[in-house]
Amino acid sequence: MIDFELTPEQQAGIKAAHEAAKELFRPVSRYYDEQEHESPQELIDNIWKRRNEGLFDLGMDAVAAFRIEELCWGDAGLFLCIPGPGLGGAAIFSSGTREQMERFLGSFNEGEPKWGAMAMTEPGCGSDTAAISATAVHDGNEWVLNGEKIFVTWGKRAAENPGGLVVVWATVDKSAGRAGMKSFVVPAGTPGMRVEKLEKKLGIKASDTATVTFDNCRIPFENILGSPEVKKVDKSQTKGFKGAMATFDATRPIVAAMAIGVGRAALDFVKETLENEGVKIRYGVPKQKLTALERDVIEMEANYKAAKLLTLRALWMMSQLQPNSLESSMAKAKAGLAVTKITQKAVEIMGPLGYSRKYLLEKWMRDAKINDIFEGTGQINMLVTARRILNYSRDQLK
Amino acid sequence: MISFSPTEEQQMIVTMVKQFASDEMRKIYRECDETGEIPDNVIDTAWKMGLTSSSIPEDYGGSGGEHSAITGSLINEELAWGDLSMTMHIICPALFAYPVLEMGTETQKKKYLPLFCAEKYKAATAALIEPRFDFDPYSLSTVAQPDGNQYVLNGDKCYVPLAADADVFLFYARENGNSQGFIIEKGTKGLEIGEREKNMGIRALATYEISLKNCRIPKENRLGGEKGCDFNHIMNHSRVALSAMATGVAKAAFEYSRDYAKERVAFGEPVASRQTIAFMLAEMAIEIDATRLMTWEAAWKLDRKEDATKEASLVKAYADDMVIMVTDRAVQILGGHGYVREHPVELWLRNGRGFVTFDGMAIV
Numbered sequence: 001m002i003d004f005e006l007t008p009e010q011q012a013g014i015k016a017a018h019e020a021a022k023e024l025f026r027p028v029s030r031y032y033d034e035q036e037h038e039s040p041q042e043l044i045d046n047i048w049k050r051r052n053e054g055l056f057d058l059g060m061d062a063v064a065a066f067r068i069e070e071l072c073w074g075d076a077g078l079f080l081c082i083p084g085p086g087l088g089g090a091a092i093f094s095s096g097t098r099e100q101m102e103r104f105l106g107s108f109n110e111g112e113p114k115w116g117a118m119a120m121t122e123p124g125c126g127s128d129t130a131a132i133s134a135t136a137v138h139d140g141n142e143w144v145l146n147g148e149k150i151f152v153t154w155g156k157r158a159a160e161n162p163g164g165l166v167v168v169w170a171t172v173d174k175s176a177g178r179a180g181m182k183s184f185v186v187p188a189g190t191p192g193m194r195v196e197k198l199e200k201k202l203g204i205k206a207s208d209t210a211t212v213t214f215d216n217c218r219i220p221f222e223n224i225l226g227s228p229e230v231k232k233v234d235k236s237q238t239k240g241f242k243g244a245m246a247t248f249d250a251t252r253p254i255v256a257a258m259a260i261g262v263g264r265a266a267l268d269f270v271k272e273t274l275e276n277e278g279v280k281i282r283y284g285v286p287k288q289k290l291t292a293l294e295r296d297v298i299e300m301e302a303n304y305k306a307a308k309l310l311t312l313r314a315l316w317m318m319s320q321l322q323p324n325s326l327e328s329s330m331a332k333a334k335a336g337l338a339v340t341k342i343t344q345k346a347v348e349i350m351g352p353l354g355y356s357r358k359y360l361l362e363k364w365m366r367d368a369k370i371n372d373i374f375e376g377t378g379q380i381n382m383l384v385t386a387r388r389i390l391n392y393s394r395d396q397l398k
Numbered sequence: 399m400i401s402f403s404p405t406e407e408q409q410m411i412v413t414m415v416k417q418f419a420s421d422e423m424r425k426i427y428r429e430c431d432e433t434g435e436i437p438d439n440v441i442d443t444a445w446k447m448g449l450t451s452s453s454i455p456e457d458y459g460g461s462g463g464e465h466s467a468i469t470g471s472l473i474n475e476e477l478a479w480g481d482l483s484m485t486m487h488i489i490c491p492a493l494f495a496y497p498v499l500e501m502g503t504e505t506q507k508k509k510y511l512p513l514f515c516a517e518k519y520k521a522a523t524a525a526l527i528e529p530r531f532d533f534d535p536y537s538l539s540t541v542a543q544p545d546g547n548q549y550v551l552n553g554d555k556c557y558v559p560l561a562a563d564a565d566v567f568l569f570y571a572r573e574n575g576n577s578q579g580f581i582i583e584k585g586t587k588g589l590e591i592g593e594r595e596k597n598m599g600i601r602a603l604a605t606y607e608i609s610l611k612n613c614r615i616p617k618e619n620r621l622g623g624e625k626g627c628d629f630n631h632i633m634n635h636s637r638v639a640l641s642a643m644a645t646g647v648a649k650a651a652f653e654y655s656r657d658y659a660k661e662r663v664a665f666g667e668p669v670a671s672r673q674t675i676a677f678m679l680a681e682m683a684i685e686i687d688a689t690r691l692m693t694w695e696a697a698w699k700l701d702r703k704e705d706a707t708k709e710a711s712l713v714k715a716y717a718d719d720m721v722i723m724v725t726d727r728a729v730q731i732l733g734g735h736g737y738v739r740e741h742p743v744e745l746w747l748r749n750g751r752g753f754v755t756f757d758g759m760a761i762v
Contacts, residue, residue, distance in 0.1 A: 284634075285536070298715055305709075306691075
């Protein structure tokens with residue numbers, strides 16, 4: 001049955017996430033935007049204490065989208081400081097064995113705060129993940145990793161805090177192309193893994209975006225996710241690459257949900273400001289009778305809703321164990337662009353209030369933009385969508 | 399619990415309607431558009447599916463199914479994928495039947511609902527749109543003035559589907575500043591049906607201008623009697639129906655242009671293998687899906703008897719823009735071939751353009 005109802009427990013969970021965002025994130029939102037690279041230690045400790053409340057779990061169902069939206073309504077940069085297995089965890093969940101999940105993630109919730117990260121992008125390759133040049137060489141009962149990874153979200157926290165982990169994508173055989181691409185779990189503090197620098201960014205400044213290098217970094221053989229074998233003969237056997245893509249099916253709707261949270265923060269700000277000034281947005285009025293302002297706000301709201309429903313669908317399909325590559329990419333492409341536009345329009349509408357650092361709106365515009373870039377740019381997600389609807393391979397649609 | 403999966407029963411209905419749309423409507427829609435006529439047998443076949451009578455209670459001769467806006471949305475999308483003119487013709491009786499079903503007095507229900515449970519298709523219609531550029535359903539020029547135990551109606555209407563064949567009409571008119579519904583039967587003095595209209599699209603659907611000149615009707619013909627009707631609720635049902643139809647028209651145009659782009663070779667490759675075309679198609683697919691999901695959400699609210707004004711008007715505004723974007727691009731992807739009437743995309747562009755105008759011409 002087509003249904004959009006949330007159970008009372010789900011509603012309570014979403015409300016609690018909203019309250020947490022309001023109490024924990026909003027008051028320090030501006031501070032950590034201005035003090036880039038300063039770790040919000042108190043906030044992290046607070047969240048860690050409350051980790052069993054379920055508010056801060058990513059989750060892989062439609063309700064998770066609501067929770068993530070609320071938290072990112074609070075602050076998307078601080079959201080990315082929340083301890084947890086993060087994208088590294090998503091990679092382990094989507095292509096690891098049960099034993100690996102237990103070994104790497106089993107005690108993630110215990111002791112001190114821990115983070116997981118995923119390292120894929122390199123200076124010479126972004127969305128073209130199959131062109132990765134980092135290498136993994138099998139040596140005895142170990143893998144030896146070499147290479148440089150950039151734009152690693154959670155990179156510093158994951159690589160340096162005990163108990164954390166970084167999932168690294170590297171090739172075991174360059175001549176094999178995609179089939180040679182594998183992912184490896186590198187525990188925090190492994191010798192040879194080093195954080196070289198933190199990026200200075202346009203937005204989500206509270207989130208650490210690190211360059212992580214691997215210099216003869218040795219990890220146990222059993223830290224490879226998926227099969228170590230490279231099947232060169234059959235071109236369809238590109239499991240390693242498919243593992244990366246399966247991870248994206250899970251993470252793209254989560255990024256879309258983040259985007260939606262930032263978009264709603266901007267929308268709420270616009271609507272509240274207008275309401276306080278006695279400007280009402282009328283629904284159900286013929287288009288030709290609406291003011292230009294009403295048209296703008298209605299368009300923003302409709303786009304927010306469109307992005308949200310596409311995201312809910314993608315996550316719902318995942319929870320139903322249905323293949324959702326197409327729907328994940330659709331949601332991510334739509335949400336990233338919609339929210340970029342919504343926040344930019346909001347700044348325009350609010351005029352001097354929008355541009356001033358006295359309010360958070362200008363920050364949300366800067367924060368929003370990342371959602372159209374990371375976990376696959378809007379264009380890459382359009383490409384994935386196009387290939388799926390056309391039933392085209394990479395060679396047929398480049 | 400959140401779910402995007404239609405019930406088994408809904409899936410069965412969708413399969414049946416889809417079959418009809420591809421076997422019957424898709425065979426003749428171009429000819430219908432050229433001649434302006436829809437063969438009776440197609441309408442009769444559609445009528446036998448019982449799409450309207452199924453949600454009329456058994457007491458009034460129907461099959462007593464639930465009147466669901468979600469089911470209606472699913473049906474309307476499939477029908478409109480087949481052809482918009484025929485869809486509007488097929489479901490035209492619902493323009494009268496559903497408001498009576500939802501808001502009519504017991505007498506009105508007893509008198510009129512059995513008409514729609516007969517074996518043969520019975521035309522009935524509603525008149526909302528007025529021929530002026532700043533038409534506003536909430537501020538109608540057509541006026542209903544109480545006079546003793548009668549109402550006197552005056553005003554002009556246009557885009558009234560099947561007016562020449564209809565036995566009963568539901569007119570929307572202004573009464574004390576509010577829009578209300580009034581039932582007028584064929585042959586009532588002062589009800590003047592004009593010439594059939596000539597429109598850019600939906601050419602197979604017969605629509606008419608109507609003038610009401612001191613048209614007197616008994617007081618009990620006010621929809622809902624003394625209580626009146628919740629006009630906004632009717633508008634919301636219309637917004638959802640039209641959004642679902644816009645999704646169907648857009649889906650037809652998307653599928654056709656996608657298939658064409660895979661066939662058509664330029665510079666040694668199918669044009670679909672160029673990002674400039676492929677990305678157009680990707681955006682079309684995304685926006686169609688988004689509109690469908692927004693339609694479902696608004697329909698879901700209607701089915702829960704909650705105020706769906708915000709959701710329904712947001713999706714209608716979104717669907718109006720979406721369908722013109724998609725159908726225009728479909729023409730663009732076919733290039734010169736899209737402009738000639740050998741291909742259907744120009745027809746869908748003409749039909750798609752109308753949604754922003756079609757307020758009240760469909761109901762779910």
